[in-house]
Amino acid sequence: MTNVQTKVREVGLYINGEYRKAMDGATFDVKNPATQEVIAKVSEATIEDVDRACRVAREAFENGPWRTMTVAERCAKLRRMAEIILERKEEIAGLDAIDVGKPFHSAVQHEVPRAANNIKFFADFMENQGGEVYPMEEAYLNYTRYEPVGVAALITPWNVPFMLTTWKLGPCLAAGNTAIIKPAEMTPLSVSLLGEIAKEAGIPDGVVNVVHGQGAVVGTALTTHPQVDLVSFTGSTATGKRIMKNGADSLKKFSFELGGKAANIVFEDANLDKAIPVSIQAAFMNSGQVCLAGSRILVQRTILDEFLERFKKAAMELKVGDPQDAETKMGPLVSEEHYKKVTSYLEIAKEENATLICGGKRPELPEYLQNGYYLEPTVYVQENPKTRLCQEEIFGPLVTIIPFDTEEEALRIANDTEYGLNGVVWTENLQRAHRISHAVRAGTIWVNCWFVRDLRAPFGGFKKSGVGREGGHHSMEFFTEAKNICIAL
Ligand code: NAD
Numbered sequence: 001m002t003n004v005q006t007k008v009r010e011v012g013l014y015i016n017g018e019y020r021k022a023m024d025g026a027t028f029d030v031k032n033p034a035t036q037e038v039i040a041k042v043s044e045a046t047i048e049d050v051d052r053a054c055r056v057a058r059e060a061f062e063n064g065p066w067r068t069m070t071v072a073e074r075c076a077k078l079r080r081m082a083e084i085i086l087e088r089k090e091e092i093a094g095l096d097a098i099d100v101g102k103p104f105h106s107a108v109q110h111e112v113p114r115a116a117n118n119i120k121f122f123a124d125f126m127e128n129q130g131g132e133v134y135p136m137e138e139a140y141l142n143y144t145r146y147e148p149v150g151v152a153a154l155i156t157p158w159n160v161p162f163m164l165t166t167w168k169l170g171p172c173l174a175a176g177n178t179a180i181i182k183p184a185e186m187t188p189l190s191v192s193l194l195g196e197i198a199k200e201a202g203i204p205d206g207v208v209n210v211v212h213g214q215g216a217v218v219g220t221a222l223t224t225h226p227q228v229d230l231v232s233f234t235g236s237t238a239t240g241k242r243i244m245k246n247g248a249d250s251l252k253k254f255s256f257e258l259g260g261k262a263a264n265i266v267f268e269d270a271n272l273d274k275a276i277p278v279s280i281q282a283a284f285m286n287s288g289q290v291c292l293a294g295s296r297i298l299v300q301r302t303i304l305d306e307f308l309e310r311f312k313k314a315a316m317e318l319k320v321g322d323p324q325d326a327e328t329k330m331g332p333l334v335s336e337e338h339y340k341k342v343t344s345y346l347e348i349a350k351e352e353n354a355t356l357i358c359g360g361k362r363p364e365l366p367e368y369l370q371n372g373y374y375l376e377p378t379v380y381v382q383e384n385p386k387t388r389l390c391q392e393e394i395f396g397p398l399v400t401i402i403p404f405d406t407e408e409e410a411l412r413i414a415n416d417t418e419y420g421l422n423g424v425v426w427t428e429n430l431q432r433a434h435r436i437s438h439a440v441r442a443g444t445i446w447v448n449c450w451f452v453r454d455l456r457a458p459f460g461g462f463k464k465s466g467v468g469r470e471g472g473h474h475s476m477e478f479f480t481e482a483k484n485i486c487i488a489l
Pocket residue numbers: 155156157158159160164182183184185213214215216218219220223234235236237238239240242243257258259260290291292393395421461465466
Protein backbone atom coordinates (compact mmCIF):
# COMPACT_ATOMS: atom_id res chain seq x y z
CA MET A 1 0.00 0.00 0.00
CA THR A 2 1.22 3.51 -0.74
CA ASN A 3 0.83 6.70 1.25
CA VAL A 4 -0.42 8.71 -1.74
CA GLN A 5 -3.60 9.59 0.12
CA THR A 6 -2.26 12.32 2.34
CA LYS A 7 -0.78 14.59 -0.30
CA VAL A 8 -2.63 17.09 -2.55
CA ARG A 9 -0.93 16.66 -5.91
CA GLU A 10 -0.68 19.14 -8.71
CA VAL A 11 -1.37 17.54 -12.07
CA GLY A 12 -0.48 19.37 -15.26
CA LEU A 13 -1.35 18.89 -18.90
CA TYR A 14 1.27 16.83 -20.72
CA ILE A 15 2.07 18.42 -24.06
CA ASN A 16 5.19 17.97 -26.19
CA GLY A 17 7.09 16.00 -23.60
CA GLU A 18 6.48 18.17 -20.54
CA TYR A 19 3.93 18.88 -17.87
CA ARG A 20 2.56 22.41 -18.01
CA LYS A 21 -0.19 24.51 -16.47
CA ALA A 22 -3.25 25.49 -18.49
CA MET A 23 -2.78 28.74 -20.44
CA ASP A 24 -5.17 30.59 -18.14
CA GLY A 25 -3.84 28.84 -15.02
CA ALA A 26 -7.25 27.29 -14.22
CA THR A 27 -7.45 24.09 -12.18
CA PHE A 28 -10.18 21.82 -10.90
CA ASP A 29 -10.26 19.72 -7.72
CA VAL A 30 -10.33 15.94 -7.62
CA LYS A 31 -11.65 14.23 -4.48
CA ASN A 32 -11.21 10.84 -2.87
CA PRO A 33 -14.71 9.30 -3.05
CA ALA A 34 -14.14 7.32 0.16
CA THR A 35 -13.50 10.41 2.30
CA GLN A 36 -14.23 13.53 0.22
CA GLU A 37 -10.70 14.83 0.82
CA VAL A 38 -9.31 16.91 -2.05
CA ILE A 39 -6.43 14.82 -3.41
CA ALA A 40 -5.41 16.81 -6.48
CA LYS A 41 -5.58 20.12 -8.27
CA VAL A 42 -5.61 19.39 -11.98
CA SER A 43 -4.89 21.86 -14.78
CA GLU A 44 -8.02 22.43 -16.81
CA ALA A 45 -7.15 22.75 -20.50
CA THR A 46 -8.43 25.74 -22.45
CA ILE A 47 -9.48 25.40 -26.09
CA GLU A 48 -6.06 26.90 -26.94
CA ASP A 49 -4.30 24.19 -24.90
CA VAL A 50 -6.22 21.50 -26.79
CA ASP A 51 -5.34 23.19 -30.07
CA ARG A 52 -1.68 23.24 -29.08
CA ALA A 53 -1.76 19.53 -28.16
CA CYS A 54 -3.35 18.71 -31.51
CA ARG A 55 -0.78 20.70 -33.47
CA VAL A 56 2.09 19.17 -31.50
CA ALA A 57 0.73 15.67 -32.14
CA ARG A 58 0.36 16.50 -35.85
CA GLU A 59 3.93 17.77 -36.06
CA ALA A 60 5.22 14.66 -34.25
CA PHE A 61 3.27 12.49 -36.67
CA GLU A 62 4.27 14.24 -39.89
CA ASN A 63 7.87 15.19 -39.16
CA GLY A 64 8.98 13.24 -36.07
CA PRO A 65 10.77 9.90 -36.11
CA TRP A 66 7.92 7.84 -34.59
CA ARG A 67 6.02 6.85 -37.72
CA THR A 68 9.11 6.09 -39.80
CA MET A 69 11.34 4.29 -37.30
CA THR A 70 11.57 0.53 -37.76
CA VAL A 71 8.71 -1.45 -36.28
CA ALA A 72 11.26 -3.31 -34.14
CA GLU A 73 12.56 -0.07 -32.63
CA ARG A 74 9.06 1.30 -31.98
CA CYS A 75 7.90 -1.91 -30.39
CA ALA A 76 11.00 -2.15 -28.19
CA LYS A 77 10.12 1.27 -26.74
CA LEU A 78 6.58 0.09 -26.10
CA ARG A 79 7.85 -3.02 -24.33
CA ARG A 80 9.99 -0.77 -22.15
CA MET A 81 6.89 1.28 -21.40
CA ALA A 82 5.13 -1.90 -20.25
CA GLU A 83 8.08 -2.71 -17.97
CA ILE A 84 7.97 0.77 -16.40
CA ILE A 85 4.26 0.38 -15.73
CA LEU A 86 5.01 -2.82 -13.84
CA GLU A 87 7.89 -1.18 -11.97
CA ARG A 88 5.48 1.59 -10.88
CA LYS A 89 2.45 -0.62 -10.33
CA GLU A 90 1.96 0.22 -6.65
CA GLU A 91 1.98 3.94 -7.39
CA ILE A 92 -0.48 3.58 -10.30
CA ALA A 93 -2.82 1.29 -8.35
CA GLY A 94 -2.59 3.65 -5.36
CA LEU A 95 -3.73 6.55 -7.52
CA ASP A 96 -6.67 4.59 -8.96
CA ALA A 97 -7.64 3.53 -5.42
CA ILE A 98 -7.85 7.11 -4.11
CA ASP A 99 -9.28 8.50 -7.32
CA VAL A 100 -11.93 5.90 -8.26
CA GLY A 101 -12.38 4.33 -4.82
CA LYS A 102 -11.55 0.86 -6.11
CA PRO A 103 -9.85 -1.66 -3.82
CA PHE A 104 -6.08 -1.14 -4.03
CA HIS A 105 -5.27 -4.86 -3.91
CA SER A 106 -7.48 -5.57 -6.91
CA ALA A 107 -5.95 -2.70 -8.92
CA VAL A 108 -2.41 -3.78 -8.12
CA GLN A 109 -3.01 -7.47 -8.74
CA HIS A 110 -5.20 -7.30 -11.83
CA GLU A 111 -5.70 -3.95 -13.52
CA VAL A 112 -2.17 -2.56 -13.60
CA PRO A 113 -0.55 -5.83 -14.81
CA ARG A 114 -3.27 -6.01 -17.48
CA ALA A 115 -2.48 -2.39 -18.45
CA ALA A 116 1.20 -3.31 -18.91
CA ASN A 117 0.16 -6.31 -20.94
CA ASN A 118 -2.09 -4.15 -23.15
CA ILE A 119 1.01 -2.26 -24.28
CA LYS A 120 3.28 -5.30 -24.57
CA PHE A 121 0.64 -7.37 -26.35
CA PHE A 122 0.16 -4.83 -29.14
CA ALA A 123 3.92 -4.32 -29.52
CA ASP A 124 4.35 -8.08 -30.02
CA PHE A 125 1.25 -8.26 -32.23
CA MET A 126 2.44 -5.46 -34.50
CA GLU A 127 5.87 -6.99 -34.89
CA ASN A 128 4.41 -10.31 -35.92
CA GLN A 129 1.96 -8.88 -38.40
CA GLY A 130 2.27 -9.82 -42.05
CA GLY A 131 0.27 -8.50 -44.98
CA GLU A 132 -1.79 -9.70 -47.91
CA VAL A 133 -0.31 -10.61 -51.30
CA TYR A 134 -2.46 -11.13 -54.42
CA PRO A 135 -0.57 -12.12 -57.56
CA MET A 136 -2.56 -11.64 -60.80
CA GLU A 137 -1.08 -14.48 -62.79
CA GLU A 138 2.28 -13.33 -64.21
CA ALA A 139 1.11 -9.80 -65.01
CA TYR A 140 0.72 -7.93 -61.73
CA LEU A 141 1.43 -8.30 -58.03
CA ASN A 142 -0.67 -6.68 -55.30
CA TYR A 143 0.64 -6.31 -51.77
CA THR A 144 -0.75 -4.51 -48.75
CA ARG A 145 0.83 -2.16 -46.25
CA TYR A 146 -0.80 -1.07 -42.99
CA GLU A 147 0.14 2.54 -42.33
CA PRO A 148 -0.71 4.73 -39.33
CA VAL A 149 -3.75 6.97 -39.70
CA GLY A 150 -2.41 10.10 -37.99
CA VAL A 151 -3.43 11.89 -34.79
CA ALA A 152 -5.72 9.93 -32.47
CA ALA A 153 -7.91 11.28 -29.66
CA LEU A 154 -8.25 8.61 -26.95
CA ILE A 155 -11.17 9.48 -24.65
CA THR A 156 -11.73 7.27 -21.63
CA PRO A 157 -14.17 6.90 -18.70
CA TRP A 158 -13.63 7.02 -14.96
CA ASN A 159 -14.39 3.45 -13.95
CA VAL A 160 -11.09 1.78 -15.00
CA PRO A 161 -8.98 4.79 -16.01
CA PHE A 162 -5.47 3.44 -16.47
CA MET A 163 -6.23 0.00 -17.88
CA LEU A 164 -8.80 1.23 -20.42
CA THR A 165 -6.49 3.99 -21.65
CA THR A 166 -3.60 1.59 -22.29
CA TRP A 167 -6.01 -0.70 -24.17
CA LYS A 168 -6.26 2.11 -26.74
CA LEU A 169 -2.76 3.56 -26.43
CA GLY A 170 -1.03 0.20 -27.13
CA PRO A 171 -2.41 -0.36 -30.65
CA CYS A 172 -2.46 3.38 -31.40
CA LEU A 173 1.29 3.73 -30.79
CA ALA A 174 2.30 0.30 -32.13
CA ALA A 175 0.78 1.29 -35.47
CA GLY A 176 2.81 4.56 -35.51
CA ASN A 177 0.08 7.10 -34.71
CA THR A 178 0.45 9.96 -32.25
CA ALA A 179 -2.04 10.44 -29.42
CA ILE A 180 -3.89 12.98 -27.34
CA ILE A 181 -5.37 11.29 -24.30
CA LYS A 182 -8.38 12.79 -22.52
CA PRO A 183 -9.08 10.92 -19.28
CA ALA A 184 -12.33 11.40 -17.38
CA GLU A 185 -12.24 14.60 -15.33
CA MET A 186 -13.27 12.69 -12.20
CA THR A 187 -10.28 10.30 -12.31
CA PRO A 188 -7.33 11.83 -14.17
CA LEU A 189 -4.44 10.95 -11.83
CA SER A 190 -3.06 7.61 -13.00
CA VAL A 191 -3.55 8.39 -16.70
CA SER A 192 -1.57 11.61 -16.40
CA LEU A 193 1.51 9.49 -15.58
CA LEU A 194 1.44 8.01 -19.09
CA GLY A 195 3.22 11.11 -20.43
CA GLU A 196 6.30 10.70 -18.26
CA ILE A 197 6.25 6.92 -18.60
CA ALA A 198 6.30 7.27 -22.40
CA LYS A 199 9.20 9.71 -22.17
CA GLU A 200 11.18 7.44 -19.87
CA ALA A 201 10.64 4.60 -22.35
CA GLY A 202 12.27 6.71 -25.09
CA ILE A 203 9.11 7.60 -26.98
CA PRO A 204 9.72 10.96 -28.72
CA ASP A 205 8.14 14.16 -27.39
CA GLY A 206 4.79 15.02 -28.92
CA VAL A 207 3.79 11.39 -29.53
CA VAL A 208 1.87 11.02 -26.24
CA ASN A 209 -0.03 14.05 -24.92
CA VAL A 210 -2.58 14.22 -22.10
CA VAL A 211 -5.19 16.96 -21.68
CA HIS A 212 -7.62 17.34 -18.78
CA GLY A 213 -11.00 18.95 -18.29
CA GLN A 214 -14.73 18.67 -18.79
CA GLY A 215 -15.93 16.42 -21.60
CA ALA A 216 -18.31 19.04 -22.93
CA VAL A 217 -15.43 21.52 -23.38
CA VAL A 218 -12.13 19.67 -23.76
CA GLY A 219 -13.72 16.55 -25.30
CA THR A 220 -15.67 18.63 -27.78
CA ALA A 221 -12.59 20.65 -28.70
CA LEU A 222 -10.76 17.41 -29.48
CA THR A 223 -13.54 15.68 -31.40
CA THR A 224 -14.19 18.73 -33.59
CA HIS A 225 -10.51 19.55 -34.16
CA PRO A 226 -9.46 19.34 -37.82
CA GLN A 227 -6.04 17.90 -36.89
CA VAL A 228 -7.56 14.86 -35.17
CA ASP A 229 -8.00 12.00 -37.64
CA LEU A 230 -9.56 9.33 -35.43
CA VAL A 231 -11.36 9.06 -32.12
CA SER A 232 -11.31 5.98 -29.93
CA PHE A 233 -13.91 6.47 -27.23
CA THR A 234 -15.04 4.41 -24.24
CA GLY A 235 -17.90 5.83 -22.22
CA SER A 236 -21.64 6.22 -22.18
CA THR A 237 -23.93 5.73 -25.15
CA ALA A 238 -25.23 9.31 -24.83
CA THR A 239 -21.69 10.75 -25.12
CA GLY A 240 -20.91 8.41 -28.02
CA LYS A 241 -23.81 9.88 -30.01
CA ARG A 242 -22.60 13.43 -29.28
CA ILE A 243 -19.05 12.62 -30.35
CA MET A 244 -20.20 11.09 -33.61
CA LYS A 245 -22.17 14.25 -34.44
CA ASN A 246 -19.25 16.50 -33.45
CA GLY A 247 -16.75 14.55 -35.52
CA ALA A 248 -18.95 14.32 -38.60
CA ASP A 249 -17.85 17.59 -40.23
CA SER A 250 -14.20 16.54 -40.25
CA LEU A 251 -15.15 12.94 -41.19
CA LYS A 252 -13.13 11.25 -38.47
CA LYS A 253 -12.76 7.53 -37.98
CA PHE A 254 -14.60 6.32 -34.84
CA SER A 255 -14.36 3.39 -32.48
CA PHE A 256 -16.97 3.35 -29.71
CA GLU A 257 -17.13 1.11 -26.64
CA LEU A 258 -20.34 2.12 -24.89
CA GLY A 259 -22.75 1.09 -22.17
CA GLY A 260 -24.19 -2.31 -21.30
CA LYS A 261 -26.95 -4.11 -19.41
CA ALA A 262 -25.84 -7.71 -19.63
CA ALA A 263 -28.10 -10.68 -19.01
CA ASN A 264 -26.49 -13.27 -16.76
CA ILE A 265 -28.68 -16.34 -17.43
CA VAL A 266 -28.70 -19.11 -14.84
CA PHE A 267 -30.43 -22.31 -16.00
CA GLU A 268 -31.68 -24.99 -13.61
CA ASP A 269 -28.81 -27.32 -14.56
CA ALA A 270 -26.15 -24.70 -13.71
CA ASN A 271 -23.35 -25.53 -11.30
CA LEU A 272 -24.33 -23.03 -8.60
CA ASP A 273 -21.07 -23.51 -6.74
CA LYS A 274 -19.45 -21.71 -9.67
CA ALA A 275 -22.35 -19.57 -10.85
CA ILE A 276 -22.97 -17.83 -7.53
CA PRO A 277 -19.47 -16.54 -6.69
CA VAL A 278 -18.85 -15.47 -10.28
CA SER A 279 -22.27 -13.79 -10.54
CA ILE A 280 -21.45 -11.93 -7.30
CA GLN A 281 -18.24 -10.67 -8.90
CA ALA A 282 -20.08 -9.76 -12.10
CA ALA A 283 -22.59 -7.78 -10.05
CA PHE A 284 -20.39 -6.01 -7.51
CA MET A 285 -16.82 -5.78 -8.83
CA ASN A 286 -15.70 -2.11 -8.79
CA SER A 287 -19.00 -1.37 -6.96
CA GLY A 288 -20.90 -2.48 -10.07
CA GLN A 289 -19.27 0.32 -12.08
CA VAL A 290 -18.28 -2.03 -14.90
CA CYS A 291 -19.66 -1.88 -18.44
CA LEU A 292 -19.63 -5.71 -18.53
CA ALA A 293 -21.49 -6.07 -15.20
CA GLY A 294 -24.00 -8.92 -15.11
CA SER A 295 -26.66 -6.54 -13.83
CA ARG A 296 -29.72 -8.51 -14.98
CA ILE A 297 -29.57 -11.98 -13.46
CA LEU A 298 -32.12 -14.23 -15.17
CA VAL A 299 -32.80 -17.26 -12.97
CA GLN A 300 -34.92 -20.30 -13.92
CA ARG A 301 -37.86 -20.44 -11.54
CA THR A 302 -37.22 -24.06 -10.48
CA ILE A 303 -33.99 -22.97 -8.73
CA LEU A 304 -35.06 -19.44 -7.77
CA ASP A 305 -35.41 -20.05 -4.02
CA GLU A 306 -32.05 -21.75 -3.67
CA PHE A 307 -30.35 -19.14 -5.88
CA LEU A 308 -31.83 -16.24 -3.92
CA GLU A 309 -30.84 -17.66 -0.57
CA ARG A 310 -27.25 -18.35 -1.61
CA PHE A 311 -26.80 -15.15 -3.64
CA LYS A 312 -28.15 -13.00 -0.82
CA LYS A 313 -25.82 -14.65 1.70
CA ALA A 314 -22.80 -14.09 -0.56
CA ALA A 315 -23.78 -10.46 -1.28
CA MET A 316 -24.16 -9.69 2.42
CA GLU A 317 -20.77 -11.23 3.18
CA LEU A 318 -18.92 -8.88 0.80
CA LYS A 319 -16.76 -6.57 2.84
CA VAL A 320 -17.57 -2.97 1.97
CA GLY A 321 -15.12 -0.37 3.22
CA ASP A 322 -11.82 1.44 2.84
CA PRO A 323 -10.28 0.82 -0.62
CA GLN A 324 -6.85 0.74 1.05
CA ASP A 325 -7.82 -2.20 3.29
CA ALA A 326 -6.69 -5.59 1.92
CA GLU A 327 -9.96 -7.20 3.09
CA THR A 328 -12.20 -4.76 1.21
CA LYS A 329 -14.13 -6.20 -1.71
CA MET A 330 -16.21 -3.12 -2.50
CA GLY A 331 -15.40 0.57 -2.15
CA PRO A 332 -17.60 3.64 -2.58
CA LEU A 333 -19.27 4.99 -5.72
CA VAL A 334 -17.12 7.42 -7.64
CA SER A 335 -18.83 10.75 -6.89
CA GLU A 336 -21.77 12.51 -5.29
CA GLU A 337 -23.46 12.95 -8.65
CA HIS A 338 -23.10 9.28 -9.49
CA TYR A 339 -24.23 8.25 -5.99
CA LYS A 340 -27.39 10.30 -6.46
CA LYS A 341 -28.02 8.68 -9.83
CA VAL A 342 -27.54 5.13 -8.49
CA THR A 343 -29.56 5.67 -5.32
CA SER A 344 -32.42 7.24 -7.33
CA TYR A 345 -33.07 3.66 -8.49
CA LEU A 346 -33.95 2.70 -4.91
CA GLU A 347 -37.04 4.93 -5.27
CA ILE A 348 -37.68 3.71 -8.81
CA ALA A 349 -37.55 0.11 -7.56
CA LYS A 350 -40.20 0.95 -4.95
CA GLU A 351 -42.45 2.62 -7.52
CA GLU A 352 -42.05 -0.40 -9.80
CA ASN A 353 -42.89 -2.84 -6.98
CA ALA A 354 -39.59 -4.69 -7.09
CA THR A 355 -38.88 -6.88 -4.06
CA LEU A 356 -35.80 -5.89 -2.08
CA ILE A 357 -33.74 -8.95 -1.15
CA CYS A 358 -30.85 -7.19 0.58
CA GLY A 359 -28.99 -3.87 0.73
CA GLY A 360 -30.63 -0.62 -0.32
CA LYS A 361 -28.90 1.55 2.29
CA ARG A 362 -25.56 2.92 3.41
CA PRO A 363 -23.39 0.32 5.16
CA GLU A 364 -22.15 0.94 8.68
CA LEU A 365 -18.64 2.30 8.37
CA PRO A 366 -15.95 3.81 10.59
CA GLU A 367 -16.09 7.54 11.28
CA TYR A 368 -13.43 8.54 8.72
CA LEU A 369 -15.49 7.03 5.87
CA GLN A 370 -18.74 8.77 6.87
CA ASN A 371 -18.55 11.20 3.95
CA GLY A 372 -17.89 8.49 1.36
CA TYR A 373 -20.53 7.60 -1.22
CA TYR A 374 -21.21 4.06 -0.07
CA LEU A 375 -24.12 1.77 -0.86
CA GLU A 376 -24.52 -1.81 0.37
CA PRO A 377 -24.61 -4.56 -2.27
CA THR A 378 -28.25 -4.31 -3.29
CA VAL A 379 -30.38 -7.07 -4.80
CA TYR A 380 -33.95 -6.91 -6.10
CA VAL A 381 -36.33 -9.39 -7.68
CA GLN A 382 -38.41 -7.93 -10.48
CA GLU A 383 -40.88 -10.06 -12.48
CA ASN A 384 -41.37 -7.41 -15.16
CA PRO A 385 -38.36 -7.14 -17.48
CA LYS A 386 -39.77 -3.98 -19.10
CA THR A 387 -39.27 -1.87 -15.95
CA ARG A 388 -36.61 0.82 -15.72
CA LEU A 389 -34.70 -1.28 -13.19
CA CYS A 390 -34.31 -3.98 -15.84
CA GLN A 391 -33.74 -1.70 -18.83
CA GLU A 392 -31.44 1.13 -17.74
CA GLU A 393 -27.71 1.00 -17.10
CA ILE A 394 -27.48 1.81 -13.37
CA PHE A 395 -23.68 1.35 -13.11
CA GLY A 396 -23.68 0.70 -9.38
CA PRO A 397 -23.87 -2.14 -6.82
CA LEU A 398 -27.51 -2.83 -7.61
CA VAL A 399 -28.63 -5.96 -9.47
CA THR A 400 -31.99 -7.26 -10.46
CA ILE A 401 -32.97 -10.90 -10.50
CA ILE A 402 -35.58 -11.71 -13.14
CA PRO A 403 -37.23 -15.15 -12.91
CA PHE A 404 -38.06 -17.13 -16.08
CA ASP A 405 -39.63 -20.49 -16.90
CA THR A 406 -38.41 -21.57 -20.33
CA GLU A 407 -35.36 -21.15 -22.54
CA GLU A 408 -37.44 -19.16 -25.06
CA GLU A 409 -38.56 -16.76 -22.36
CA ALA A 410 -34.97 -16.33 -21.09
CA LEU A 411 -33.83 -15.46 -24.60
CA ARG A 412 -36.65 -13.01 -25.13
CA ILE A 413 -35.79 -11.19 -21.88
CA ALA A 414 -32.04 -11.28 -22.58
CA ASN A 415 -32.50 -9.61 -25.96
CA ASP A 416 -35.11 -7.12 -24.79
CA THR A 417 -32.62 -4.28 -24.29
CA GLU A 418 -31.11 -1.52 -26.37
CA TYR A 419 -27.66 -2.70 -25.29
CA GLY A 420 -25.61 -5.63 -26.58
CA LEU A 421 -22.17 -5.56 -25.01
CA ASN A 422 -22.03 -9.01 -23.42
CA GLY A 423 -23.99 -11.90 -21.94
CA VAL A 424 -23.32 -14.75 -19.53
CA VAL A 425 -24.80 -18.28 -19.61
CA TRP A 426 -24.70 -20.87 -16.83
CA THR A 427 -25.63 -24.40 -17.91
CA GLU A 428 -24.08 -27.88 -17.97
CA ASN A 429 -25.86 -28.65 -21.26
CA LEU A 430 -23.46 -28.13 -24.17
CA GLN A 431 -26.14 -27.85 -26.85
CA ARG A 432 -28.02 -25.26 -24.83
CA ALA A 433 -24.81 -23.32 -24.18
CA HIS A 434 -24.24 -23.03 -27.94
CA ARG A 435 -27.90 -22.30 -28.72
CA ILE A 436 -28.08 -19.45 -26.23
CA SER A 437 -24.65 -18.08 -27.15
CA HIS A 438 -25.68 -17.85 -30.79
CA ALA A 439 -29.06 -16.31 -30.08
CA VAL A 440 -28.10 -13.59 -27.57
CA ARG A 441 -27.36 -10.43 -29.54
CA ALA A 442 -24.18 -9.22 -27.84
CA GLY A 443 -20.48 -8.85 -28.69
CA THR A 444 -19.12 -11.25 -26.05
CA ILE A 445 -20.81 -14.29 -24.51
CA TRP A 446 -19.21 -16.00 -21.53
CA VAL A 447 -20.33 -19.58 -20.84
CA ASN A 448 -19.79 -20.71 -17.25
CA CYS A 449 -17.35 -17.86 -16.66
CA TRP A 450 -17.16 -14.05 -16.76
CA PHE A 451 -14.57 -11.42 -17.71
CA VAL A 452 -12.07 -13.90 -19.14
CA ARG A 453 -10.16 -11.95 -21.78
CA ASP A 454 -7.87 -13.07 -24.57
CA LEU A 455 -6.48 -9.86 -26.04
CA ARG A 456 -6.54 -11.35 -29.56
CA ALA A 457 -10.33 -11.79 -29.42
CA PRO A 458 -12.77 -9.15 -30.72
CA PHE A 459 -14.29 -6.94 -28.03
CA GLY A 460 -17.18 -4.55 -28.59
CA GLY A 461 -20.91 -4.11 -28.64
CA PHE A 462 -23.97 -4.90 -30.71
CA LYS A 463 -26.80 -2.34 -30.86
CA LYS A 464 -26.22 0.77 -28.70
CA SER A 465 -23.21 -0.78 -26.92
CA GLY A 466 -20.72 0.29 -29.54
CA VAL A 467 -19.39 0.75 -33.03
CA GLY A 468 -16.45 -1.38 -34.19
CA ARG A 469 -14.30 -3.84 -32.29
CA GLU A 470 -11.12 -3.66 -30.26
CA GLY A 471 -8.63 -6.50 -29.66
CA GLY A 472 -5.93 -8.15 -31.80
CA HIS A 473 -6.22 -7.36 -35.51
CA HIS A 474 -9.51 -5.51 -34.91
CA SER A 475 -7.64 -2.78 -33.01
CA MET A 476 -4.87 -2.72 -35.60
CA GLU A 477 -7.39 -2.27 -38.42
CA PHE A 478 -8.86 0.75 -36.66
CA PHE A 479 -5.51 2.38 -36.01
CA THR A 480 -4.14 1.78 -39.54
CA GLU A 481 -4.96 2.61 -43.13
CA ALA A 482 -4.60 -0.36 -45.46
CA LYS A 483 -2.76 0.54 -48.64
CA ASN A 484 -2.69 -1.71 -51.68
CA ILE A 485 0.29 -1.49 -54.02
CA CYS A 486 -0.16 -3.00 -57.48
CA ILE A 487 2.98 -3.59 -59.55
CA ALA A 488 3.11 -4.50 -63.21
CA LEU A 489 5.59 -7.35 -63.55
P1 NAD B 1 -19.05 9.53 -20.12
O1 NAD B 1 -19.57 9.24 -21.48
O2 NAD B 1 -19.76 10.49 -19.28
O3 NAD B 1 -17.54 10.05 -20.20
C1 NAD B 1 -16.52 9.33 -20.82
C2 NAD B 1 -15.44 10.29 -21.30
O4 NAD B 1 -16.00 11.12 -22.32
C3 NAD B 1 -14.91 11.23 -20.23
O5 NAD B 1 -13.52 11.42 -20.44
C4 NAD B 1 -15.66 12.51 -20.50
O6 NAD B 1 -15.01 13.66 -20.07
C5 NAD B 1 -15.74 12.48 -22.02
N1 NAD B 1 -16.82 13.29 -22.58
C6 NAD B 1 -18.00 13.65 -22.02
N2 NAD B 1 -18.72 14.41 -22.87
C7 NAD B 1 -17.98 14.54 -24.00
C8 NAD B 1 -18.19 15.18 -25.26
N3 NAD B 1 -19.29 15.86 -25.52
N4 NAD B 1 -17.23 15.07 -26.19
C9 NAD B 1 -16.10 14.35 -25.96
N5 NAD B 1 -15.85 13.72 -24.79
C10 NAD B 1 -16.77 13.81 -23.82
O7 NAD B 1 -18.92 8.10 -19.42
P2 NAD B 1 -18.49 7.80 -17.92
O8 NAD B 1 -19.62 8.16 -17.03
O9 NAD B 1 -17.13 8.37 -17.67
O10 NAD B 1 -18.31 6.21 -17.96
C11 NAD B 1 -19.32 5.31 -17.73
C12 NAD B 1 -19.86 4.76 -19.04
O11 NAD B 1 -18.80 4.16 -19.77
C13 NAD B 1 -20.89 3.66 -18.83
O12 NAD B 1 -21.94 3.83 -19.73
C14 NAD B 1 -20.10 2.39 -19.17
O13 NAD B 1 -20.89 1.30 -19.59
C15 NAD B 1 -19.20 2.86 -20.24
N6 NAD B 1 -18.04 1.97 -20.38
C16 NAD B 1 -17.98 1.17 -21.47
C17 NAD B 1 -16.92 0.28 -21.60
C18 NAD B 1 -16.81 -0.65 -22.79
O14 NAD B 1 -15.75 -1.22 -22.99
N7 NAD B 1 -17.87 -0.81 -23.58
C19 NAD B 1 -15.92 0.23 -20.61
C20 NAD B 1 -16.03 1.08 -19.51
C21 NAD B 1 -17.10 1.96 -19.40
